[in-house]
Amino acid sequence: MDAKSGRHWVAWANTHARNSRRVEDLDSMFRRKIEAFTDALAVGGAGIRVSATRRSPGRAYLFHWSWKIAHGRSKASEAESMAGVPIQWDHGDDRLSRAGALEMVRGFGLAVPPRSVYPPALSSNHIAGRAIDMDITWSGTLRIAKKDGAVAAIDYMHNVNSNIALHAVGASYGVLKLRSDAPHWSFNGR
Template sequence: MGTKSGSYWVTWADGHAKNSESVDDLAEPFKTNVKAYIKALKDAGAKVEIDTTKRSDKRAYLFHWSWKISLDKCKASDAEKMIGVDIEWDHGNDAESKKGAEEMVSGFGLAIPPRSNQAPALTSNHISGKAIDMTITWTGTIKVKNKTGVEVSVPFKANVDQNTVLHNVGATYGVKKLKNDAPHWSLTGH
């Protein structure tokens, strides 16, 4: 017997399905790529603050199905099973199933319509350890070594998504910028 959906699972996820802020939890070769890129940025005088690296697949699973069930995008009985997460989405009646899912959506602080019309993804480069969210700051222009050791002058831009010079330096290390998500860099650029 599993445990029915509800706020229990928010607490459970905070203990058993945490996201990582450590570069060491990333997958190779991205881990080595990111370390080299961050070292080059710091050597040049930039400040690098890391937010999320590897995202928990179990956490993503709980996000995805609670969001869909709470918003009537699917029935509780449609939710897939996941090994290691013994949750019962179906309480035996629709209103109770939906209430359990709603408790999780609000407990996790998930974005719902109108803020977001998309269910939290089950797959992403964060889940496979191939993406990092980080904020890179400096003042003026710094000289960052690219992978081949050539120094590149990079002016600071408040909007990192527009800093193509920085994106190009990152790409030499195999760390590619997603251009509509400020902190997001990955192996593929997605």
């Protein structure tokens, strides 16, 4: 395969650097907390749909540097290397290097200015396996046990970020809500 950056790296990442939505792929300590919380939710009758667990560091690396090079925030020659991801960012010509990176930004569907003015992060709780994105739904009032066994009664809210009673139950299991990101829960709330 051509090592130079370009759209073929999107296909490479979809084979070699995939994200996961399996709870089994989480960090083992966080996984135990998530399983205890989601077991309690399920016992109470809530539905859970997981959309993301552990993200690939190689994928994050490709997101980060393609975004920065495509937007002129870094020269291709300044990109760091990563073991196991043998990409060549520098085509020996700035215009071609930026064009190759831009093909990847578009192929990955990355949020670009003005929607997002920051490059995708190289590290995150998802990459460390300590975050999960999940939708939790129920109808009416959910009766759910906190970790200490006390039962909480929680009304459903369309906006989960506002449901602080649910956040408190999660916190009792060590699963903390990030209130600016609807599906996101993590070990430290970030």
